[in-house]
Amino acid sequence: MVRAAAAKLGELPDKRPVPKTVEATPLVLVRDGERVYCAYGICPHGRWLLSLGDYKEGKLRCKGHGSVYDLATGAGELNGYPLQIKAYKAEVVGDSVYVEV
Numbered sequence: 001m002v003r004a005a006a007a008k009l010g011e012l013p014d015k016r017p018v019p020k021t022v023e024a025t026p027l028v029l030v031r032d033g034e035r036v037y038c039a040y041g042i043c044p045h046g047r048w049l050l051s052l053g054d055y056k057e058g059k060l061r062c063k064g065h066g067s068v069y070d071l072a073t074g075a076g077e078l079n080g081y082p083l084q085i086k087a088y089k090a091e092v093v094g095d096s097v098y099v100e101v
Helices: none
Strands: 003-008 018-022 025-032 035-040 054-056 059-061 068-070 075-078 081-084 090-093 096-100
Touching: 003 018, 003 025, 025 096, 035 090, 035 096
Parallel strands: none
Antiparallel strands: 003 096, 018 025, 025 035, 054 059, 059 068, 068 075, 075 081, 090 096
16 A cells, blocks of 8 residues: 545545545545545446535435445445445645545
8 A cells, every 4th residue: 555645634625525536546535524534436336426425424425326435434335235435544644634545
């Protein structure tokens, strides 16, 4: 794994998904107060960008078909069918966000 700068905190509005590409990997970042979540940025069900989805209480709902993912674990589901995306470790250092991809 490679630790790489993904964003500045100022680029991440609170509780709004933001798309980023780090080391050629599409990601979605969400800042929730002091915490920053990072996950693979494309829904495996319908290939929608997860940054277009809605965030609430640690979960991200895909705009395409409504798949819901827990951003801490990457576990998801759609109508009872289990899905999974990769959740990445995000670390805030000063005003920068680093991820391990």
